[in-house]
Amino acid sequence: MKYLHICFLSVVLLGGSINLIAQKKGAVASATTKKDSASAINLDAFEFRLLGPALMSGRVFDLAINPQNKFEYYVAAASGGVWKTTNNGVTYDPIFDGEGAYSIGCVTLDPGNPNIVWVGTGEANNQRSVAYGDGIYKSEDGGKSWTNMGLTKSEHISRIVIDPANSDIMYVAAYGPLWDSAGERSIYKSIDAGKTWKAVLTVSTNTGFCDIMMDPRNSNVLYASAHQRQRKVYGFVSGGPESALYKSTDGGSTWHKLTNGLPSGDVGRIGIAFAPSNPDILYAQIEAAGDKGGFFRSTDRGASWQKQSGLSTSGNYYERIFVDPHNENKVYSCDMLIQLSLDGGQTWKAVPTKNKHVDNHVIYIDPSNTNHMLVGCDGGLYETYDNTANWNYKANLPITQFYKVATDNAFPFYNVYGGTQDNNSMGGPSRTINNHGISNADWYITTGGDGFESQVDPEDPNTVYAQSQYGGIVRYDKKSGEQVDIRPVEAAGEPALRWNWDAPIIVSQHNHQRLYFGANKLFRSDDRGNTWTEISPDLSRNEDRNKLPIMGKIWSVDAVAKNGSTDIYGQLTTIAESKFDENLLYAGTDDGLIQVTTNGGKTWTAIDNIPGVPKKAYVYQIITSVHDKNTVYVTFNHHRYGDFHPYVYRSRDAGKTWTAIQNNLPERGSAYSIAEDHMDADLLFTGTEFGIFASLDGGNKWLPLKAGLPTVAVRDIEIQRRESDLVIATFGRGFYVLDDYSPMRNIKKEDEAKDAVIYPVKDAWMFDEASPLGGYGDSKKGSMGESYFTTPNPKVASVFTYYIKDNLQTLQQKRQKAEGEKIKKGEPVYYPSPDTLLLEDQQPKPYLLFTIYDADGNAIRRIKTNAGKGLHRIEWDFRYPSGNMEEYSSDGGSSYKALPGNYTIGLHKFEDGIFTQLAAPVPFTTKALNWASLPATDKNALMAYNNKVYKLRRAVDGTYAYFQQLSDKLKQIKAAVIAAPQLPLSIATDANAIQKRIDAVQIQFNGNGSLAARQFETLPGIRDRLNTIAYGLWGNSAAPTTTYLRSYDVAEKQFTTAYAEVKSIDAAIQLLQQQLANSNAPVITGTLPNWK
Known part of the structure; x- marks a missing residue:
């Protein structure tokens, strides 16, 4: 929740639980006058603008390099779609933005045709923030267009392999749902290039496949890695007895487990790889409880295995291995730091990571130069040419995963803040005065770690509250860059606090120095976080998560990676303060409770079991109306139980009864955030797993806001009230802003009957942009190169x-439409008459x-x-x-x-x-804007001068254009004398005399080009003087300099003389033209010949 999002309950709730009654649709009248839904109006005119940044990129999970052209490759962002470069990363283009998923598990090129690209959607990791996909996609044109080829219930696809001898034959390792059982979680085979699929290896409803590989010498030999795992909001188990390695020697028709030398019992994720230089050698990195796991090697195609070392990583996030193309003993293991073994896995060391991000997921080793590698990690994409000694960061991939967004009230342009998955909390401008826009250099880190909800003092934009994971909060001074740790600490003898991964914080609307911060208890500070007071007991259900089932059973403490990378269950997720009463606070928990206090925290009352909302559904966000004290909005997010339905609810009686208002929101797309316009109570916004929606009628009907946005999760929404800007945090594509959505407040049903409507117009700032990088026109990046983001x-x-x-419509369009209707009805369509066609051709558009x-x-x-x-x-x-x-x-x-x-x-x-x-x-x-240091103080005088310059420049430009036509005519006259021997040569003599006059006027207009070409100093011409004034003065807010004033006087005087000479030359040329017109000489352009 944020400062601008507030909560209010009007009734005094003394204790216990409220008995909630389901409200029938429309049963309770709105506190505001409803406007009819403008159902036929499309909102695509409202286009989002990307803010970025690419200062810190985002998780890159897979890569696919064109073997025929290594400068062309594809980047699979964990939750940012697919990107393509054709110039080795100088530029990247998003090529998957319009598809049904944004989370990518793998990308694979057809070995027989690199223009055929396969994408498996749904990140193949098991971390708490992974998003789900909708199957497998195919492109036959290098990513220009896509077709969903099925497996839509897989949710997470980890690998695709294609028979290099027959592209129709392919295999998919479907990991299956992470948060639930069932779904499509098998090894699937297609023999018709993905048109149909057959499950050739299935284990159970809880076990899917995290990898598959094909022997490069024999495409019938396959190895597959099964992984039993499930995550819930309260816990995680990363293994079980069903995790195993499998091998097939007949193209997937039959499979057998590989067990000789491998650990048995409960096993976690298994990463597999073969040595390209000797595919008989296989490697397996196995996650298991205790010391059973480790790094294993086989030299006989998996028939037997030897444990090389105890190295294993987290199946939650890593467990991928890559072997050098030419050295069977050189192996890389993805981990927080990349681990390298030179002896087949027996010993390991971390590779150099100077100035490189951690948490590595994919490695490409160039087979033609193994010192050259690409590495995808949580920080984006890195490249090395010296065997990991030094790294080049690709700072032009804006795939940052933001959890939350906040804005300040800085003038003239507000700043945007938020926290990211593993890429710090940061801030940056919503716009700049620079003509190149916003660059990575405009952004700054406010605190490290995984970043989360930030807030800004509404009266002091230099005071920023920035978070890292589990309540790690600092007070950041934007002016100095200093950070002060202000996290509440347990008192002696107190039990440990439970903090959410993304702990909620707000700044009070009643006192800008007051903060509220939530663990499993709520804290209040009245001095900007220097001291904290506990104002609640534990507000969660306080359940023992180890007694809750995962995969249908209770697991022991020794289960594989039990509860790894999971919030300690039972804490606050959202808090808010009433606009109307500083003692009225509102909070939600991760275990499905809404808590309210009407006395500043002395007593609390729980709201539970809202009809239609699953019990224990995660309370993601609560806001209450700034227009009506009894209206409350809540978004519940139940995707961590495998339920992707959006739950958006409203109460108009302070929580007594509730109405579901998700209505026509897509059924598959969990809801995260909701916002209410501060001027129109019926204008709502909600962020979901696959985009953002607006409602013009209080939630009765939702309209997608998709212009300028890719398919992506919108985790948070912030309304910058002063500007009426809609700022959103996407989880995989950075920040976006919809500049000035205020016209939406005035869109009404009756507008559809009007011929046209111009909506009220927001005040606009006038200023001139700066060019700090140099350059002009389309070269606003100056000389920074195309990679400069x-x-x-x-x-x-x-x-x-x-x-x-x-x-x-034109007459032609109307005719074609009428003909189309006749064709639909089977009626004859007759050829139009010639007059009809002529009218169509002559009609202006x-x-x-x-x-x-x-x-x-x-x-x-x-x-x-x-x-x-x-x-x-x-x-x-x-x-x-x-x-x-x-x-x-x-x-x-x-x-x-x-x-x-x-x-x-x-x-x-x-x-x-x-x-x-x-x-x-x-x-x-x-x-x-009055941003300049020395603007013109007399705007009217500046206007008068500009108008004077404009008039003179108009006259000069028009006269010069006419003068050029005279020069062209004279050239034709001299040529006509040669072409018409009957003409006297005296015409040519007169023409040559006029030419000398033209040459003299040319110097008056443009200066002496002959001297300039020979590097002599020259005086400026009339046009040069005026252009210098116009381009110098019309691009800033300064008053004209004395030099400009004097130069104008010179230009005006010179032009008076030149203008008279042009008129005289015109008269002389007309006399020559008349002589030609009376003869049979060729007609001069622009001359009407005599006729009869």
Whole structure:
């Protein structure tokens, strides 16, 4: 929960549990006036903008390198989709963003055709934050398009192997559901390139397969690793008697266990690999309880095994091994640090990891140069060319896994904070004044470790509360970079506290120095965390998690990896404070309780067993309405029990009765977060496993917000109220922001009946962007290279949101639509008449025309756009149109800026040659940011000067364009004299005299090019002087310098002379043209010949 998310219960709850009654849909009237759902309106006009960062990337779980071109490879992000590079990592492109899953377990290339790419979805790890997939995908065009090929119930796919001699034959190791039993968890075989699948090896509903490999010499020889495991919110068991190694010698028709020399009993995850240089040699890294596990080697294709050492890693997160392509004894083991053995696994040492992240998951060893490797880890992707001595970080993969997001109130641009999976807590700007946008250098670490919920003092943006795992909280000073540890510590004799992996914290709305922080108890500090007071007992159920079943049974303390990497069950997950009463606090737990106090923590009451919500469902987030004290919203997340249904609930009577409002949310997609607009009680947002949704009618109907977003989990939502920005934390693709969603407040059902609507316009800041990296135009990164990662700022502009009822169609489109309807009905379609076709060809295309008016009603800018129906957005960059048509653009000006102030925008449609008003002008305001140190103090004087420059530049550019046409005509006249021997040579003599005059005027306009080409000093021409003034003055907020003023005077004086000379030259050329017109000489371009 965050400072802006508050809770309120209006009734006094004295003790015990509240008897909850299911509320029928619509049984209790809303406390607010409901607006009808604008069900036909699509919200794709509201596009999210990526903030990044790639400062710390995210977990990379698998790689696939094109063997025919090592500069082309694919990156499987654990929860960030699939990325492709064709230039060895200079750039990466996401190629899986529109598919049904974002969590990736493996990526494999067809050995017969590297353009055929296979992706197994659902990360093949067993950590608490892994996401689930929806089967196996195939691309036949290098990732441009994808087809889901089935196994949709597997949830986690760990490996895909393809017969190099026959690409139709392939095998999939389906790990199966992590949080539940059943699902698809077998070795599957296809003999038709994935069209159909057959389970060829199945163990049980609790055991899936974490790996499969194929002998490169004989594709019928297969090895598979079975792993029995299950995780719950309260515990984890990473092994059992069903974990084992299997081998098939007949293409999967039959299998037998490999047991000779391998541990028996309860076994965990088994990582397997063969030596490419000698596939008779196999390696197995086995997780097991006690000292049974370790590193094993076989020299006879698995018939017998010898334990080499006790090295084993966590089956929760690692247990993958990689063998050098040319050295059968050189083996790498993925672990927190990469372990290396040079003697076949007998001894190990950690490889150098200077300036490299830890927690390694995949290693690619270049077969042509084994000193060259790629390593995917929790921190992203690293590359070494000197056998791990030094590492190059790929700082352009924005796949950070954020758990939570918070914003501050910094001016003029707020900052965004949050915590990440294994990549610290951090902060950075929502936008910058720089034209290159936001770079990795703009972000900063606020505390280390796994990062989690952050909060910021609403009155002091330099005071940030940042977290690491299990309640490790610091007070971070943004100004100095200092960190102060402020975690509450148990008093002497007190039992140990239980902290959530992501402990909840809020800043009080009643006192910005007051904090609330949750373990299994709630703590309060009134001095920014220097001292803490315990204000609750244990608010959880306080159950013994070791008495709860996993895989249908109670496991002993000696079970494999029992409860590894699992929260100690029974702690707070979300807390909030009432906007209306500082004594009213609200909390939720990981074991399904909602707790409330109305007296500042003296007594607490539990809310349990909400109808329709599974018992003990994880209470992920609670907010209460800022509009109505009795309205409460809760999201429950039950995916850690294998239930992926979204649970979003609302109470309008302070928790007495509840209504499910998930309604049309996708059935498969757990709900994490919810937010309520601070100005419209009916405008809600909810974040789910596969995206974010908005409701315009209080939860009756949800509309996807998908523009600009990949398929990804939205773990948290923050509304930056001052800006009406929607900021989200995605778990695998970083932070995103929807700039100014405020028009959603005004979208109504009745809008659908109107021809057009322009929605209220947010005030816009006017400023000029800086260019700290140099460069201009599309080269805003200067000379930093394409790998330099940046994300875009919003445009410096006023943004207008509008709705159009119908497409404006041409006659041709209308005819084609009518013909299409006839074809559907089986009616004949006749050929149009020639007159009809001629009318269609001559009809101009329709369009929309927006006009911006100043405060006096003067039209100062027009913006032309396509005439598509639905919601759209356009921008005005505050500039007047160019006076030069060669520089003119409908969507961007190249002239001076308008003054800050009040404006209106109106809308017309152009159809069949006629302009018709669609919407009356709507007012809006622009404001100067005043960020410059030496801005012009007299804005009106600056405006007058800019206008003067504009007029002179317009005249100069127009005259020069006309002058160039005269020069071209003169060239044609001189050529015509040669082509028409009947013409007197005196015309050529006169033309040559005019040419000298043209050459002199050319120098007046552009300076002496002859001298400049020979490196002589030269005076600026008229155009150079004006361009220097325009480009120098129109790109900043300063007043004109004295140099500009003087240069303008010179240009104006010189142009007066040049203008008169151009008119005289024009008259002289017209006389020559007339002589040519009276003869049979070739016609000069732009001359109307005499006729009769």
